Amino acid sequence: MLRRAVPWLFVAAALTALTWAIWRDWNDVKSGLAGADTRGIAISAGFAALTAVCNFALWRSISRGMSIDLPQRQAGRMYFVSQLGKYLPGAIWPMAAQLEYSGRHGINRQRVLATNLLTIAMGLSSGLSIGIPLLLVTGSLSTINTAWLAGVAIIVLALSQPRNVLRMLNAGLTRFGRNTVNVPSDRRRWLTVGWWWALLAWLSLGIHIWLLFASLDLADQPTLLIVLVAVTISTCVGILAVPFPAGIGVREALFISIMVASVDSATALIVAVLSRLVLTLVDVTAAGLSTAVRVQR
Numbered sequence: 001m002l003r004r005a006v007p008w009l010f011v012a013a014a015l016t017a018l019t020w021a022i023w024r025d026w027n028d029v030k031s032g033l034a035g036a037d038t039r040g041i042a043i044s045a046g047f048a049a050l051t052a053v054c055n056f057a058l059w060r061s062i063s064r065g066m067s068i069d070l071p072q073r074q075a076g077r078m079y080f081v082s083q084l085g086k087y088l089p090g091a092i093w094p095m096a097a098q099l100e101y102s103g104r105h106g107i108n109r110q111r112v113l114a115t116n117l118l119t120i121a122m123g124l125s126s127g128l129s130i131g132i133p134l135l136l137v138t139g140s141l142s143t144i145n146t147a148w149l150a151g152v153a154i155i156v157l158a159l160s161q162p163r164n165v166l167r168m169l170n171a172g173l174t175r176f177g178r179n180t181v182n183v184p185s186d187r188r189r190w191l192t193v194g195w196w197w198a199l200l201a202w203l204s205l206g207i208h209i210w211l212l213f214a215s216l217d218l219a220d221q222p223t224l225l226i227v228l229v230a231v232t233i234s235t236c237v238g239i240l241a242v243p244f245p246a247g248i249g250v251r252e253a254l255f256i257s258i259m260v261a262s263v264d265s266a267t268a269l270i271v272a273v274l275s276r277l278v279l280t281l282v283d284v285t286a287a288g289l290s291t292a293v294r295v296q297r
Contacts, residue, residue, distance in 0.1 A: 040215030047208035048278045052286055054201035056080065058194045059119045065183050065190030066111040080286040091242045114169055114181045121160035124236050126198035128153040131232030134225055149233065162191055206231045212271045222262040230258040252276065
Protein backbone atom coordinates (compact mmCIF):
# COMPACT_ATOMS: atom_id res chain seq x y z
CA MET A 1 0.00 0.00 0.00
CA LEU A 2 2.76 2.45 0.98
CA ARG A 3 4.76 1.58 -2.13
CA ARG A 4 1.79 2.44 -4.33
CA ALA A 5 1.19 5.69 -2.49
CA VAL A 6 4.75 7.01 -2.75
CA PRO A 7 4.60 8.01 -6.46
CA TRP A 8 1.40 9.93 -5.86
CA LEU A 9 3.04 11.74 -2.95
CA PHE A 10 5.55 13.14 -5.45
CA VAL A 11 2.64 14.31 -7.62
CA ALA A 12 0.89 15.90 -4.64
CA ALA A 13 4.09 17.65 -3.56
CA ALA A 14 4.72 19.02 -7.05
CA LEU A 15 1.15 20.25 -7.50
CA THR A 16 1.15 21.79 -4.01
CA ALA A 17 4.38 23.68 -4.71
CA LEU A 18 3.07 24.87 -8.08
CA THR A 19 -0.25 25.98 -6.57
CA TRP A 20 1.54 27.82 -3.78
CA ALA A 21 3.76 29.63 -6.29
CA ILE A 22 0.69 30.76 -8.27
CA TRP A 23 -1.10 31.88 -5.08
CA ARG A 24 1.97 33.76 -3.84
CA ASP A 25 2.25 35.78 -7.08
CA TRP A 26 -1.45 35.75 -7.91
CA ASN A 27 -1.83 39.52 -8.40
CA ASP A 28 1.09 39.62 -10.84
CA VAL A 29 -0.11 36.45 -12.54
CA LYS A 30 -3.61 37.83 -12.98
CA SER A 31 -2.42 41.15 -14.42
CA GLY A 32 -0.01 39.37 -16.75
CA LEU A 33 -2.72 37.09 -18.12
CA ALA A 34 -5.10 40.03 -18.54
CA GLY A 35 -2.76 41.65 -21.04
CA ALA A 36 -1.93 38.47 -22.97
CA ASP A 37 -2.31 38.41 -26.74
CA THR A 38 -4.51 35.44 -27.61
CA ARG A 39 -3.27 35.42 -31.21
CA GLY A 40 0.30 35.05 -29.99
CA ILE A 41 -0.73 32.20 -27.71
CA ALA A 42 -2.48 30.48 -30.63
CA ILE A 43 0.64 30.73 -32.81
CA SER A 44 2.68 29.42 -29.89
CA ALA A 45 0.31 26.45 -29.67
CA GLY A 46 1.06 25.74 -33.33
CA PHE A 47 4.76 25.39 -32.51
CA ALA A 48 3.84 23.15 -29.56
CA ALA A 49 2.02 20.90 -32.04
CA LEU A 50 5.05 21.03 -34.35
CA THR A 51 7.21 19.91 -31.41
CA ALA A 52 4.98 16.85 -30.95
CA VAL A 53 5.29 16.05 -34.66
CA CYS A 54 9.09 16.35 -34.51
CA ASN A 55 9.24 14.10 -31.44
CA PHE A 56 7.13 11.53 -33.28
CA ALA A 57 9.48 11.78 -36.28
CA LEU A 58 12.43 11.21 -33.91
CA TRP A 59 10.80 8.08 -32.47
CA ARG A 60 9.75 6.94 -35.95
CA SER A 61 13.29 7.33 -37.31
CA ILE A 62 14.80 5.33 -34.48
CA SER A 63 12.14 2.62 -34.80
CA ARG A 64 13.08 2.28 -38.47
CA GLY A 65 16.71 2.06 -37.43
CA MET A 66 15.68 -0.84 -35.19
CA SER A 67 13.95 -2.56 -38.17
CA ILE A 68 10.41 -1.73 -37.00
CA ASP A 69 8.64 -0.76 -40.21
CA LEU A 70 5.06 0.15 -39.35
CA PRO A 71 2.53 1.92 -41.56
CA GLN A 72 2.40 5.64 -40.77
CA ARG A 73 -1.05 5.56 -39.18
CA GLN A 74 -0.31 2.56 -37.03
CA ALA A 75 2.98 4.09 -35.90
CA GLY A 76 1.21 7.34 -35.03
CA ARG A 77 -1.44 5.52 -33.03
CA MET A 78 1.16 3.47 -31.17
CA TYR A 79 3.24 6.55 -30.32
CA PHE A 80 0.72 9.29 -29.56
CA VAL A 81 -1.62 7.16 -27.43
CA SER A 82 1.33 5.85 -25.41
CA GLN A 83 2.48 9.40 -24.66
CA LEU A 84 -0.49 9.93 -22.37
CA GLY A 85 1.24 7.52 -19.98
CA LYS A 86 3.85 10.14 -19.12
CA TYR A 87 1.22 11.94 -17.05
CA LEU A 88 1.24 9.06 -14.57
CA PRO A 89 3.88 8.82 -11.80
CA GLY A 90 7.05 7.13 -13.02
CA ALA A 91 8.63 7.16 -16.46
CA ILE A 92 7.76 3.63 -17.56
CA TRP A 93 4.16 4.01 -18.70
CA PRO A 94 4.66 5.23 -22.29
CA MET A 95 7.17 2.41 -22.73
CA ALA A 96 4.84 -0.10 -21.07
CA ALA A 97 1.97 0.95 -23.34
CA GLN A 98 4.10 0.44 -26.45
CA LEU A 99 5.32 -2.94 -25.23
CA GLU A 100 1.73 -4.03 -24.61
CA TYR A 101 0.72 -2.78 -28.07
CA SER A 102 3.66 -4.56 -29.71
CA GLY A 103 2.75 -7.80 -27.96
CA ARG A 104 -0.78 -7.67 -29.39
CA HIS A 105 0.42 -6.87 -32.92
CA GLY A 106 3.38 -9.21 -33.22
CA ILE A 107 6.09 -6.54 -33.04
CA ASN A 108 9.43 -7.50 -31.52
CA ARG A 109 9.32 -6.21 -27.93
CA GLN A 110 13.06 -6.03 -27.45
CA ARG A 111 13.32 -3.72 -30.45
CA VAL A 112 10.45 -1.58 -29.16
CA LEU A 113 12.19 -1.33 -25.80
CA ALA A 114 15.44 -0.33 -27.52
CA THR A 115 13.58 2.25 -29.61
CA ASN A 116 12.16 3.90 -26.50
CA LEU A 117 15.45 3.96 -24.63
CA LEU A 118 17.30 5.36 -27.66
CA THR A 119 14.59 8.00 -28.16
CA ILE A 120 14.92 9.18 -24.56
CA ALA A 121 18.71 9.10 -24.78
CA MET A 122 18.79 11.05 -28.04
CA GLY A 123 16.34 13.60 -26.69
CA LEU A 124 18.51 14.14 -23.61
CA SER A 125 21.82 14.27 -25.48
CA SER A 126 20.55 16.68 -28.14
CA GLY A 127 18.88 18.91 -25.56
CA LEU A 128 21.97 19.11 -23.37
CA SER A 129 24.15 19.65 -26.44
CA ILE A 130 22.12 22.81 -27.06
CA GLY A 131 21.49 23.93 -23.50
CA ILE A 132 24.88 23.60 -21.81
CA PRO A 133 26.95 25.53 -24.41
CA LEU A 134 24.30 28.28 -24.51
CA LEU A 135 24.27 28.35 -20.70
CA LEU A 136 28.03 28.90 -20.67
CA VAL A 137 27.70 31.67 -23.27
CA THR A 138 24.77 33.50 -21.68
CA GLY A 139 25.75 33.00 -18.03
CA SER A 140 22.11 32.48 -17.04
CA LEU A 141 23.03 30.71 -13.76
CA SER A 142 25.66 31.20 -11.09
CA THR A 143 29.10 29.65 -11.62
CA ILE A 144 28.42 26.92 -9.03
CA ASN A 145 25.07 25.91 -10.52
CA THR A 146 26.51 25.98 -14.04
CA ALA A 147 29.42 23.77 -12.94
CA TRP A 148 27.29 21.02 -11.42
CA LEU A 149 24.83 21.09 -14.32
CA ALA A 150 27.72 20.78 -16.77
CA GLY A 151 29.13 17.87 -14.77
CA VAL A 152 25.80 16.03 -14.78
CA ALA A 153 25.42 16.79 -18.49
CA ILE A 154 28.78 15.22 -19.30
CA ILE A 155 27.77 12.01 -17.51
CA VAL A 156 24.35 11.92 -19.20
CA LEU A 157 25.88 12.61 -22.62
CA ALA A 158 28.33 9.72 -22.17
CA LEU A 159 25.65 7.28 -21.04
CA SER A 160 23.17 8.34 -23.72
CA GLN A 161 25.38 7.47 -26.67
CA PRO A 162 23.50 4.83 -28.74
CA ARG A 163 26.24 2.19 -28.40
CA ASN A 164 26.28 2.63 -24.61
CA VAL A 165 22.48 2.50 -24.37
CA LEU A 166 22.38 -0.73 -26.39
CA ARG A 167 25.29 -2.18 -24.43
CA MET A 168 23.47 -1.65 -21.12
CA LEU A 169 20.17 -2.90 -22.56
CA ASN A 170 21.76 -6.04 -24.01
CA ALA A 171 23.46 -6.77 -20.70
CA GLY A 172 20.04 -6.76 -19.06
CA LEU A 173 18.42 -8.81 -21.81
CA THR A 174 21.19 -11.40 -21.60
CA ARG A 175 20.76 -11.68 -17.85
CA PHE A 176 17.07 -12.46 -18.28
CA GLY A 177 17.65 -14.87 -21.14
CA ARG A 178 16.28 -12.62 -23.89
CA ASN A 179 17.62 -12.05 -27.37
CA THR A 180 19.87 -9.03 -27.72
CA VAL A 181 19.25 -6.22 -30.21
CA ASN A 182 21.48 -4.06 -32.39
CA VAL A 183 21.07 -1.49 -35.12
CA PRO A 184 21.69 -3.17 -38.52
CA SER A 185 24.56 -1.49 -40.37
CA ASP A 186 22.33 -0.59 -43.32
CA ARG A 187 19.88 1.23 -41.01
CA ARG A 188 22.24 3.34 -38.91
CA ARG A 189 21.52 6.36 -41.04
CA TRP A 190 18.09 6.52 -39.40
CA LEU A 191 19.77 7.39 -36.10
CA THR A 192 21.36 10.41 -37.78
CA VAL A 193 17.97 11.38 -39.19
CA GLY A 194 16.53 11.04 -35.69
CA TRP A 195 19.20 13.34 -34.26
CA TRP A 196 18.17 16.11 -36.65
CA TRP A 197 14.51 15.64 -35.75
CA ALA A 198 15.48 15.93 -32.08
CA LEU A 199 17.26 19.23 -32.72
CA LEU A 200 14.21 20.54 -34.62
CA ALA A 201 11.96 19.47 -31.74
CA TRP A 202 14.03 21.48 -29.24
CA LEU A 203 14.09 24.52 -31.51
CA SER A 204 10.32 24.32 -32.02
CA LEU A 205 9.76 23.96 -28.27
CA GLY A 206 11.99 26.98 -27.63
CA ILE A 207 10.05 29.08 -30.15
CA HIS A 208 6.80 27.94 -28.53
CA ILE A 209 7.96 29.26 -25.14
CA TRP A 210 9.49 32.40 -26.64
CA LEU A 211 6.19 33.26 -28.35
CA LEU A 212 4.37 32.86 -25.04
CA PHE A 213 6.67 35.49 -23.57
CA ALA A 214 6.06 37.66 -26.63
CA SER A 215 2.30 37.37 -26.14
CA LEU A 216 2.59 39.04 -22.73
CA ASP A 217 2.85 42.81 -22.34
CA LEU A 218 6.49 42.95 -21.24
CA ALA A 219 8.82 45.94 -21.29
CA ASP A 220 11.83 43.73 -22.04
CA GLN A 221 11.38 40.48 -23.93
CA PRO A 222 13.83 37.63 -23.24
CA THR A 223 15.96 36.53 -26.16
CA LEU A 224 15.39 33.22 -27.90
CA LEU A 225 18.84 32.04 -26.74
CA ILE A 226 17.96 32.55 -23.06
CA VAL A 227 14.64 30.76 -23.60
CA LEU A 228 16.41 27.83 -25.30
CA VAL A 229 18.76 27.52 -22.32
CA ALA A 230 15.84 27.41 -19.88
CA VAL A 231 13.72 25.08 -22.02
CA THR A 232 16.39 22.50 -22.84
CA ILE A 233 17.93 22.25 -19.38
CA SER A 234 14.68 22.31 -17.40
CA THR A 235 13.03 19.74 -19.70
CA CYS A 236 16.03 17.40 -19.61
CA VAL A 237 16.15 17.57 -15.80
CA GLY A 238 12.38 16.99 -15.77
CA ILE A 239 12.86 13.84 -17.86
CA LEU A 240 15.45 12.59 -15.38
CA ALA A 241 13.11 13.32 -12.45
CA VAL A 242 11.46 9.93 -12.88
CA PRO A 243 8.90 10.01 -10.01
CA PHE A 244 7.31 13.24 -11.29
CA PRO A 245 4.77 12.81 -14.15
CA ALA A 246 6.21 14.58 -17.22
CA GLY A 247 8.61 16.32 -14.84
CA ILE A 248 5.80 18.41 -13.33
CA GLY A 249 7.05 20.84 -10.72
CA VAL A 250 10.71 20.06 -11.33
CA ARG A 251 10.68 21.40 -14.88
CA GLU A 252 8.79 24.53 -13.91
CA ALA A 253 10.99 25.28 -10.90
CA LEU A 254 14.24 25.05 -12.87
CA PHE A 255 12.75 26.94 -15.81
CA ILE A 256 11.77 29.82 -13.54
CA SER A 257 15.15 29.84 -11.75
CA ILE A 258 16.92 30.28 -15.12
CA MET A 259 14.49 32.81 -16.56
CA VAL A 260 14.55 35.17 -13.52
CA ALA A 261 17.82 36.52 -14.91
CA SER A 262 15.73 38.06 -17.72
CA VAL A 263 12.14 38.40 -16.44
CA ASP A 264 10.40 38.52 -13.06
CA SER A 265 9.38 35.26 -11.40
CA ALA A 266 5.64 35.89 -11.88
CA THR A 267 6.07 36.24 -15.65
CA ALA A 268 8.21 33.11 -15.84
CA LEU A 269 5.56 31.27 -13.79
CA ILE A 270 2.78 32.39 -16.14
CA VAL A 271 4.67 31.12 -19.17
CA ALA A 272 5.63 27.85 -17.46
CA VAL A 273 2.01 27.09 -16.54
CA LEU A 274 0.63 28.18 -19.93
CA SER A 275 3.18 25.99 -21.70
CA ARG A 276 2.31 23.02 -19.51
CA LEU A 277 -1.39 23.43 -20.33
CA VAL A 278 -0.80 23.87 -24.07
CA LEU A 279 1.57 20.90 -24.35
CA THR A 280 -0.84 18.69 -22.40
CA LEU A 281 -3.70 19.72 -24.70
CA VAL A 282 -1.52 18.90 -27.72
CA ASP A 283 -0.75 15.42 -26.35
CA VAL A 284 -4.41 14.68 -25.64
CA THR A 285 -5.50 15.99 -29.05
CA ALA A 286 -2.83 13.98 -30.89
CA ALA A 287 -3.85 10.80 -29.07
CA GLY A 288 -7.51 11.45 -29.83
CA LEU A 289 -6.89 12.12 -33.52
CA SER A 290 -4.70 9.05 -33.95
CA THR A 291 -7.43 6.92 -32.39
CA ALA A 292 -10.19 8.62 -34.42
CA VAL A 293 -8.39 7.77 -37.66
CA ARG A 294 -8.59 4.07 -36.75
CA VAL A 295 -12.28 4.33 -35.82
CA GLN A 296 -13.17 6.04 -39.11
CA ARG A 297 -11.39 3.33 -41.09
